[in-house]
Amino acid sequence: MASTEFCCAVDLGATNVRCAVLGRNGEISGFQRLEVSGIENASCITAKIVDMIESAVEETGVDIGAVGISTAGPVDLAHGSVVNSPNMQAGEIFLRDPIAEAFGVPVCMLTDCKAGAYGEYVFGGHGDASTLVYLTMSTGIGSGVISKGEILQGADGNAGEVGHFVVDTKYNMPCGCGGFGHWEAYASGSGMPRFFAEWLRQQGAEFEKPLLTSGQILFAARQGETLCSKFISEVAEINARGMHSLVCAYNPDCVVLDGPLAREYADLLIGDFGGYLRMPEVCVTELDGNAPLLGAGAYAFSSILEGNCRAL
Ligand SMILES: [Zn+2]
Incomplete structure:
Protein backbone atom coordinates (compact mmCIF):
# COMPACT_ATOMS: atom_id res chain seq x y z
CA MET A 1 0.00 0.00 0.00
CA ALA A 2 1.49 3.33 -1.09
CA SER A 3 2.04 5.96 1.57
CA THR A 4 -0.55 8.70 1.41
CA GLU A 5 1.29 10.80 4.01
CA PHE A 6 4.39 11.67 2.00
CA CYS A 7 5.34 12.32 -1.58
CA CYS A 8 8.44 13.59 -3.30
CA ALA A 9 8.37 16.93 -5.11
CA VAL A 10 10.85 17.92 -7.83
CA ASP A 11 11.30 21.39 -9.33
CA LEU A 12 13.39 21.36 -12.52
CA GLY A 13 14.44 24.80 -13.75
CA ALA A 14 16.93 25.96 -16.35
CA THR A 15 19.63 26.48 -13.71
CA ASN A 16 18.84 24.17 -10.80
CA VAL A 17 16.87 21.12 -9.93
CA ARG A 18 15.45 21.01 -6.40
CA CYS A 19 13.87 18.08 -4.73
CA ALA A 20 12.31 17.38 -1.33
CA VAL A 21 10.04 15.04 0.54
CA LEU A 22 6.73 16.72 1.26
CA GLY A 23 4.22 15.99 4.02
CA ARG A 24 0.46 16.48 3.70
CA ASN A 25 0.57 19.99 5.16
CA GLY A 26 3.45 21.14 2.99
CA GLU A 27 6.25 20.27 5.46
CA ILE A 28 9.52 20.09 3.52
CA SER A 29 12.30 17.65 4.49
CA GLY A 30 15.30 16.01 2.85
CA PHE A 31 15.81 19.06 0.62
CA GLN A 32 18.32 18.56 -2.24
CA ARG A 33 19.58 21.04 -4.82
CA LEU A 34 21.82 20.54 -7.83
CA GLU A 35 22.97 22.78 -10.66
CA VAL A 36 21.93 21.45 -14.08
CA SER A 37 22.73 24.37 -16.38
CA GLY A 38 25.19 23.22 -19.00
CA ILE A 39 24.16 19.54 -18.85
CA GLU A 40 23.21 18.78 -22.45
CA ASN A 41 22.55 15.06 -22.10
CA ALA A 42 18.85 14.52 -21.37
CA SER A 43 19.20 11.05 -19.83
CA CYS A 44 21.98 12.39 -17.60
CA ILE A 45 19.53 14.98 -16.17
CA THR A 46 16.94 12.24 -15.57
CA ALA A 47 19.56 10.04 -13.85
CA LYS A 48 20.61 12.91 -11.57
CA ILE A 49 16.98 13.55 -10.58
CA VAL A 50 16.54 9.85 -9.76
CA ASP A 51 19.66 10.05 -7.53
CA MET A 52 18.32 13.15 -5.78
CA ILE A 53 14.94 11.55 -5.07
CA GLU A 54 16.77 8.52 -3.68
CA SER A 55 18.89 10.73 -1.38
CA ALA A 56 15.88 12.75 -0.20
CA VAL A 57 13.91 9.61 0.61
CA GLU A 58 16.91 7.99 2.31
CA GLU A 59 17.58 11.11 4.40
CA THR A 60 14.02 11.34 5.68
CA GLY A 61 13.49 7.58 6.03
CA VAL A 62 9.84 7.67 4.97
CA ASP A 63 7.88 5.84 2.27
CA ILE A 64 6.66 8.05 -0.52
CA GLY A 65 3.43 7.32 -2.35
CA ALA A 66 4.01 9.44 -5.43
CA VAL A 67 6.33 11.90 -7.15
CA GLY A 68 5.17 15.30 -8.41
CA ILE A 69 7.36 17.16 -10.89
CA SER A 70 7.36 20.86 -11.69
CA THR A 71 9.42 21.67 -14.77
CA ALA A 72 10.31 24.50 -17.10
CA GLY A 73 8.19 24.05 -20.21
CA PRO A 74 7.16 23.26 -22.77
CA VAL A 75 6.06 19.74 -21.82
CA ASP A 76 4.50 16.82 -23.63
CA LEU A 77 2.17 15.32 -21.04
CA ALA A 78 1.27 12.38 -23.28
CA HIS A 79 4.91 11.25 -23.20
CA GLY A 80 5.81 12.59 -19.75
CA SER A 81 8.67 14.69 -21.10
CA VAL A 82 10.09 18.19 -21.33
CA VAL A 83 10.43 19.11 -24.99
CA ASN A 84 13.17 21.40 -26.30
CA SER A 85 12.91 23.90 -23.48
CA PRO A 86 14.48 27.12 -24.83
CA ASN A 87 16.48 27.66 -21.63
CA MET A 88 17.79 24.07 -21.45
CA GLN A 89 19.97 22.65 -24.20
CA ALA A 90 19.07 19.00 -23.61
CA GLY A 91 16.43 18.23 -26.27
CA GLU A 92 13.62 15.98 -25.00
CA ILE A 93 13.98 15.00 -21.35
CA PHE A 94 11.91 11.96 -20.40
CA LEU A 95 10.98 12.19 -16.75
CA ARG A 96 7.69 10.51 -15.86
CA ASP A 97 8.27 6.90 -16.96
CA PRO A 98 11.93 6.50 -15.87
CA ILE A 99 11.15 7.95 -12.41
CA ALA A 100 8.00 5.81 -12.05
CA GLU A 101 10.06 2.72 -12.94
CA ALA A 102 12.89 3.62 -10.55
CA PHE A 103 10.63 4.05 -7.51
CA GLY A 104 7.56 1.98 -8.33
CA VAL A 105 5.21 4.89 -7.58
CA PRO A 106 3.00 7.02 -9.83
CA VAL A 107 4.52 10.25 -11.16
CA CYS A 108 2.70 13.38 -12.33
CA MET A 109 4.15 16.46 -13.94
CA LEU A 110 3.21 20.10 -14.52
CA THR A 111 4.94 23.11 -16.02
CA ASP A 112 6.48 25.30 -13.32
CA CYS A 113 3.90 28.08 -13.56
CA LYS A 114 1.02 25.65 -13.16
CA ALA A 115 2.79 24.05 -10.23
CA GLY A 116 3.34 27.53 -8.75
CA ALA A 117 -0.34 28.34 -9.19
CA TYR A 118 -1.36 25.12 -7.49
CA GLY A 119 1.15 25.72 -4.70
CA GLU A 120 -0.39 29.16 -4.07
CA TYR A 121 -3.90 27.71 -4.19
CA VAL A 122 -3.20 24.92 -1.72
CA PHE A 123 -0.45 26.34 0.54
CA GLY A 124 -0.27 30.09 -0.20
CA GLY A 125 -3.47 31.20 1.51
CA THR A 285 3.78 35.41 -3.04
CA GLU A 286 4.53 34.57 0.57
CA LEU A 287 5.98 31.14 -0.26
CA ASP A 288 9.54 32.42 -0.65
CA GLY A 289 10.29 30.87 -4.05
CA ASN A 290 8.91 27.46 -3.09
CA ALA A 291 5.49 27.71 -4.77
CA PRO A 292 6.36 25.40 -7.74
CA LEU A 293 7.96 22.76 -5.48
CA LEU A 294 5.01 22.83 -3.06
CA GLY A 295 2.55 22.83 -5.95
CA ALA A 296 4.16 19.78 -7.56
CA GLY A 297 3.78 17.92 -4.27
CA ALA A 298 0.22 19.16 -3.70
CA TYR A 299 -0.68 18.00 -7.20
CA ALA A 300 0.77 14.56 -6.53
CA PHE A 301 -1.31 14.30 -3.34
CA SER A 302 -4.46 15.53 -5.02
CA SER A 303 -4.26 13.79 -8.38
CA ILE A 304 -2.63 10.49 -7.50
CA LEU A 305 -3.16 9.81 -3.85
CA GLU A 306 -6.69 11.17 -3.61
CA GLY A 307 -7.72 10.91 -7.27
CA ASN A 308 -9.28 14.40 -7.14
CA CYS A 309 -7.95 15.84 -10.37
CA ARG A 310 -9.22 14.63 -13.70
CA ALA A 311 -6.22 15.75 -15.72
CA LEU A 312 -3.01 13.84 -15.13
ZN1 LIG B 1 7.74 35.02 -27.56
Whole structure:
Protein backbone atom coordinates (compact mmCIF):
# COMPACT_ATOMS: atom_id res chain seq x y z
CA MET A 1 0.00 0.00 0.00
CA ALA A 2 1.49 3.33 -1.09
CA SER A 3 2.04 5.96 1.57
CA THR A 4 -0.55 8.70 1.41
CA GLU A 5 1.29 10.80 4.01
CA PHE A 6 4.39 11.67 2.00
CA CYS A 7 5.34 12.32 -1.58
CA CYS A 8 8.44 13.59 -3.30
CA ALA A 9 8.37 16.93 -5.11
CA VAL A 10 10.85 17.92 -7.83
CA ASP A 11 11.30 21.39 -9.33
CA LEU A 12 13.39 21.36 -12.52
CA GLY A 13 14.44 24.80 -13.75
CA ALA A 14 16.93 25.96 -16.35
CA THR A 15 19.63 26.48 -13.71
CA ASN A 16 18.84 24.17 -10.80
CA VAL A 17 16.87 21.12 -9.93
CA ARG A 18 15.45 21.01 -6.40
CA CYS A 19 13.87 18.08 -4.73
CA ALA A 20 12.31 17.38 -1.33
CA VAL A 21 10.04 15.04 0.54
CA LEU A 22 6.73 16.72 1.26
CA GLY A 23 4.22 15.99 4.02
CA ARG A 24 0.46 16.48 3.70
CA ASN A 25 0.57 19.99 5.16
CA GLY A 26 3.45 21.14 2.99
CA GLU A 27 6.25 20.27 5.46
CA ILE A 28 9.52 20.09 3.52
CA SER A 29 12.30 17.65 4.49
CA GLY A 30 15.30 16.01 2.85
CA PHE A 31 15.81 19.06 0.62
CA GLN A 32 18.32 18.56 -2.24
CA ARG A 33 19.58 21.04 -4.82
CA LEU A 34 21.82 20.54 -7.83
CA GLU A 35 22.97 22.78 -10.66
CA VAL A 36 21.93 21.45 -14.08
CA SER A 37 22.73 24.37 -16.38
CA GLY A 38 25.19 23.22 -19.00
CA ILE A 39 24.16 19.54 -18.85
CA GLU A 40 23.21 18.78 -22.45
CA ASN A 41 22.55 15.06 -22.10
CA ALA A 42 18.85 14.52 -21.37
CA SER A 43 19.20 11.05 -19.83
CA CYS A 44 21.98 12.39 -17.60
CA ILE A 45 19.53 14.98 -16.17
CA THR A 46 16.94 12.24 -15.57
CA ALA A 47 19.56 10.04 -13.85
CA LYS A 48 20.61 12.91 -11.57
CA ILE A 49 16.98 13.55 -10.58
CA VAL A 50 16.54 9.85 -9.76
CA ASP A 51 19.66 10.05 -7.53
CA MET A 52 18.32 13.15 -5.78
CA ILE A 53 14.94 11.55 -5.07
CA GLU A 54 16.77 8.52 -3.68
CA SER A 55 18.89 10.73 -1.38
CA ALA A 56 15.88 12.75 -0.20
CA VAL A 57 13.91 9.61 0.61
CA GLU A 58 16.91 7.99 2.31
CA GLU A 59 17.58 11.11 4.40
CA THR A 60 14.02 11.34 5.68
CA GLY A 61 13.49 7.58 6.03
CA VAL A 62 9.84 7.67 4.97
CA ASP A 63 7.88 5.84 2.27
CA ILE A 64 6.66 8.05 -0.52
CA GLY A 65 3.43 7.32 -2.35
CA ALA A 66 4.01 9.44 -5.43
CA VAL A 67 6.33 11.90 -7.15
CA GLY A 68 5.17 15.30 -8.41
CA ILE A 69 7.36 17.16 -10.89
CA SER A 70 7.36 20.86 -11.69
CA THR A 71 9.42 21.67 -14.77
CA ALA A 72 10.31 24.50 -17.10
CA GLY A 73 8.19 24.05 -20.21
CA PRO A 74 7.16 23.26 -22.77
CA VAL A 75 6.06 19.74 -21.82
CA ASP A 76 4.50 16.82 -23.63
CA LEU A 77 2.17 15.32 -21.04
CA ALA A 78 1.27 12.38 -23.28
CA HIS A 79 4.91 11.25 -23.20
CA GLY A 80 5.81 12.59 -19.75
CA SER A 81 8.67 14.69 -21.10
CA VAL A 82 10.09 18.19 -21.33
CA VAL A 83 10.43 19.11 -24.99
CA ASN A 84 13.17 21.40 -26.30
CA SER A 85 12.91 23.90 -23.48
CA PRO A 86 14.48 27.12 -24.83
CA ASN A 87 16.48 27.66 -21.63
CA MET A 88 17.79 24.07 -21.45
CA GLN A 89 19.97 22.65 -24.20
CA ALA A 90 19.07 19.00 -23.61
CA GLY A 91 16.43 18.23 -26.27
CA GLU A 92 13.62 15.98 -25.00
CA ILE A 93 13.98 15.00 -21.35
CA PHE A 94 11.91 11.96 -20.40
CA LEU A 95 10.98 12.19 -16.75
CA ARG A 96 7.69 10.51 -15.86
CA ASP A 97 8.27 6.90 -16.96
CA PRO A 98 11.93 6.50 -15.87
CA ILE A 99 11.15 7.95 -12.41
CA ALA A 100 8.00 5.81 -12.05
CA GLU A 101 10.06 2.72 -12.94
CA ALA A 102 12.89 3.62 -10.55
CA PHE A 103 10.63 4.05 -7.51
CA GLY A 104 7.56 1.98 -8.33
CA VAL A 105 5.21 4.89 -7.58
CA PRO A 106 3.00 7.02 -9.83
CA VAL A 107 4.52 10.25 -11.16
CA CYS A 108 2.70 13.38 -12.33
CA MET A 109 4.15 16.46 -13.94
CA LEU A 110 3.21 20.10 -14.52
CA THR A 111 4.94 23.11 -16.02
CA ASP A 112 6.48 25.30 -13.32
CA CYS A 113 3.90 28.08 -13.56
CA LYS A 114 1.02 25.65 -13.16
CA ALA A 115 2.79 24.05 -10.23
CA GLY A 116 3.34 27.53 -8.75
CA ALA A 117 -0.34 28.34 -9.19
CA TYR A 118 -1.36 25.12 -7.49
CA GLY A 119 1.15 25.72 -4.70
CA GLU A 120 -0.39 29.16 -4.07
CA TYR A 121 -3.90 27.71 -4.19
CA VAL A 122 -3.20 24.92 -1.72
CA PHE A 123 -0.45 26.34 0.54
CA GLY A 124 -0.27 30.09 -0.20
CA GLY A 125 -3.47 31.20 1.51
CA HIS A 126 -5.46 31.67 -1.73
CA GLY A 127 -7.70 28.60 -1.54
CA ASP A 128 -10.82 30.77 -1.61
CA ALA A 129 -10.00 32.26 -5.03
CA SER A 130 -12.51 31.38 -7.72
CA THR A 131 -9.93 31.98 -10.48
CA LEU A 132 -6.32 32.39 -9.41
CA VAL A 133 -3.58 33.49 -11.79
CA TYR A 134 0.02 32.93 -10.73
CA LEU A 135 2.35 35.20 -12.71
CA THR A 136 6.08 34.69 -12.53
CA MET A 137 8.57 37.31 -13.67
CA SER A 138 12.00 35.74 -13.71
CA THR A 139 14.23 34.58 -16.61
CA GLY A 140 10.98 34.43 -18.60
CA ILE A 141 7.39 35.46 -17.92
CA GLY A 142 4.66 32.86 -17.58
CA SER A 143 1.44 32.13 -15.78
CA GLY A 144 -0.59 29.31 -14.33
CA VAL A 145 -4.34 29.41 -13.85
CA ILE A 146 -6.52 27.61 -11.30
CA SER A 147 -10.22 27.90 -11.99
CA LYS A 148 -12.62 26.47 -9.40
CA GLY A 149 -9.85 24.27 -8.07
CA GLU A 150 -8.85 22.85 -11.45
CA ILE A 151 -5.56 23.52 -13.21
CA LEU A 152 -6.05 24.92 -16.71
CA GLN A 153 -3.80 22.68 -18.80
CA GLY A 154 -4.51 23.37 -22.45
CA ALA A 155 -4.27 20.69 -25.12
CA ASP A 156 -0.62 19.76 -24.44
CA GLY A 157 -0.23 21.11 -20.91
CA ASN A 158 1.07 24.51 -22.03
CA ALA A 159 -1.82 26.93 -21.39
CA GLY A 160 -0.88 30.25 -19.78
CA GLU A 161 2.20 31.19 -21.83
CA VAL A 162 1.38 34.86 -21.35
CA GLY A 163 5.03 35.89 -21.76
CA HIS A 164 4.29 35.65 -25.48
CA PHE A 165 1.38 38.11 -25.43
CA VAL A 166 2.11 40.99 -27.82
CA VAL A 167 2.50 44.11 -25.66
CA ASP A 168 4.29 46.55 -27.96
CA THR A 169 4.93 47.39 -31.60
CA LYS A 170 6.97 50.58 -31.15
CA TYR A 171 10.23 48.90 -30.14
CA ASN A 172 9.28 45.51 -31.63
CA MET A 173 11.82 43.66 -29.48
CA PRO A 174 12.70 40.12 -30.67
CA CYS A 175 11.62 37.31 -28.34
CA GLY A 176 13.45 34.02 -27.69
CA CYS A 177 10.52 32.17 -29.29
CA GLY A 178 11.17 33.84 -32.65
CA GLY A 179 8.31 36.35 -32.39
CA PHE A 180 8.41 40.13 -31.85
CA GLY A 181 6.90 42.52 -29.31
CA HIS A 182 6.28 39.75 -26.76
CA TRP A 183 5.98 40.61 -23.06
CA GLU A 184 9.02 38.67 -21.85
CA ALA A 185 11.26 40.42 -24.40
CA TYR A 186 10.70 43.62 -22.37
CA ALA A 187 10.12 42.78 -18.74
CA SER A 188 11.71 39.41 -17.93
CA GLY A 189 15.10 39.12 -16.25
CA SER A 190 16.71 38.24 -19.56
CA GLY A 191 14.70 40.62 -21.76
CA MET A 192 14.87 43.80 -19.69
CA PRO A 193 18.61 44.58 -20.22
CA ARG A 194 18.22 44.17 -23.99
CA PHE A 195 15.16 46.41 -23.95
CA PHE A 196 17.09 48.93 -21.85
CA ALA A 197 19.89 49.05 -24.46
CA GLU A 198 17.38 49.56 -27.29
CA TRP A 199 15.40 52.12 -25.28
CA LEU A 200 18.61 54.11 -24.59
CA ARG A 201 19.53 53.95 -28.26
CA GLN A 202 16.13 55.30 -29.33
CA GLN A 203 16.32 58.03 -26.68
CA GLY A 204 19.76 58.98 -28.02
CA ALA A 205 20.85 58.78 -24.38
CA GLU A 206 24.35 58.23 -23.11
CA PHE A 207 24.65 55.90 -20.17
CA GLU A 208 27.86 55.09 -18.37
CA LYS A 209 27.06 51.43 -17.66
CA PRO A 210 24.99 50.01 -20.50
CA LEU A 211 25.45 46.36 -19.51
CA LEU A 212 23.32 46.32 -16.39
CA THR A 213 21.31 43.34 -15.19
CA SER A 214 17.58 43.76 -14.68
CA GLY A 215 18.14 43.72 -10.91
CA GLN A 216 20.72 46.53 -11.20
CA ILE A 217 18.39 48.63 -13.39
CA LEU A 218 15.58 48.22 -10.85
CA PHE A 219 17.90 48.98 -7.95
CA ALA A 220 19.08 52.19 -9.67
CA ALA A 221 15.47 53.16 -10.38
CA ARG A 222 14.65 52.59 -6.69
CA GLN A 223 17.54 54.94 -5.81
CA GLY A 224 16.06 57.60 -8.09
CA GLU A 225 18.60 57.46 -10.95
CA THR A 226 16.86 59.52 -13.66
CA LEU A 227 17.31 57.37 -16.78
CA CYS A 228 16.63 54.08 -15.00
CA SER A 229 13.52 55.56 -13.35
CA LYS A 230 12.21 56.78 -16.68
CA PHE A 231 12.94 53.41 -18.28
CA ILE A 232 11.23 51.46 -15.49
CA SER A 233 8.14 53.67 -15.90
CA GLU A 234 8.03 52.50 -19.51
CA VAL A 235 8.47 48.86 -18.39
CA ALA A 236 5.62 49.37 -15.88
CA GLU A 237 3.41 50.59 -18.71
CA ILE A 238 4.29 47.54 -20.79
CA ASN A 239 3.62 45.28 -17.80
CA ALA A 240 0.25 47.00 -17.39
CA ARG A 241 -0.62 46.05 -20.98
CA GLY A 242 0.31 42.44 -20.22
CA MET A 243 -1.70 42.48 -17.00
CA HIS A 244 -4.70 43.96 -18.80
CA SER A 245 -4.60 41.17 -21.41
CA LEU A 246 -4.20 38.60 -18.65
CA VAL A 247 -7.24 39.95 -16.78
CA CYS A 248 -9.29 39.95 -20.00
CA ALA A 249 -8.18 36.38 -20.86
CA TYR A 250 -8.84 34.76 -17.48
CA ASN A 251 -11.06 37.15 -15.44
CA PRO A 252 -9.22 36.27 -12.20
CA ASP A 253 -10.27 37.43 -8.74
CA CYS A 254 -6.69 36.94 -7.51
CA VAL A 255 -3.28 37.42 -9.19
CA VAL A 256 -0.22 36.22 -7.25
CA LEU A 257 3.13 37.61 -8.42
CA ASP A 258 6.31 35.55 -8.06
CA GLY A 259 9.88 35.50 -9.38
CA PRO A 260 12.88 37.42 -8.01
CA LEU A 261 11.98 40.67 -9.83
CA ALA A 262 8.37 40.71 -8.69
CA ARG A 263 9.20 39.63 -5.12
CA GLU A 264 11.47 42.64 -4.69
CA TYR A 265 10.14 45.33 -7.02
CA ALA A 266 6.43 44.69 -7.63
CA ASP A 267 5.59 48.26 -6.59
CA LEU A 268 7.81 49.71 -9.35
CA LEU A 269 7.04 47.13 -11.99
CA ILE A 270 3.30 47.17 -12.53
CA GLY A 271 1.58 50.28 -13.91
CA ASP A 272 -2.13 51.04 -13.73
CA PHE A 273 -3.91 48.33 -15.69
CA GLY A 274 -7.54 48.96 -14.70
CA GLY A 275 -10.10 49.23 -17.41
CA TYR A 276 -12.46 46.83 -19.01
CA LEU A 277 -13.08 44.18 -16.32
CA ARG A 278 -13.24 44.13 -12.52
CA MET A 279 -9.75 44.50 -11.04
CA PRO A 280 -8.50 41.38 -9.26
CA GLU A 281 -6.67 41.39 -5.95
CA VAL A 282 -2.94 41.54 -6.79
CA CYS A 283 -0.43 40.31 -4.24
CA VAL A 284 3.14 39.05 -3.99
CA THR A 285 3.78 35.41 -3.04
CA GLU A 286 4.53 34.57 0.57
CA LEU A 287 5.98 31.14 -0.26
CA ASP A 288 9.54 32.42 -0.65
CA GLY A 289 10.29 30.87 -4.05
CA ASN A 290 8.91 27.46 -3.09
CA ALA A 291 5.49 27.71 -4.77
CA PRO A 292 6.36 25.40 -7.74
CA LEU A 293 7.96 22.76 -5.48
CA LEU A 294 5.01 22.83 -3.06
CA GLY A 295 2.55 22.83 -5.95
CA ALA A 296 4.16 19.78 -7.56
CA GLY A 297 3.78 17.92 -4.27
CA ALA A 298 0.22 19.16 -3.70
CA TYR A 299 -0.68 18.00 -7.20
CA ALA A 300 0.77 14.56 -6.53
CA PHE A 301 -1.31 14.30 -3.34
CA SER A 302 -4.46 15.53 -5.02
CA SER A 303 -4.26 13.79 -8.38
CA ILE A 304 -2.63 10.49 -7.50
CA LEU A 305 -3.16 9.81 -3.85
CA GLU A 306 -6.69 11.17 -3.61
CA GLY A 307 -7.72 10.91 -7.27
CA ASN A 308 -9.28 14.40 -7.14
CA CYS A 309 -7.95 15.84 -10.37
CA ARG A 310 -9.22 14.63 -13.70
CA ALA A 311 -6.22 15.75 -15.72
CA LEU A 312 -3.01 13.84 -15.13
ZN1 LIG B 1 7.74 35.02 -27.56
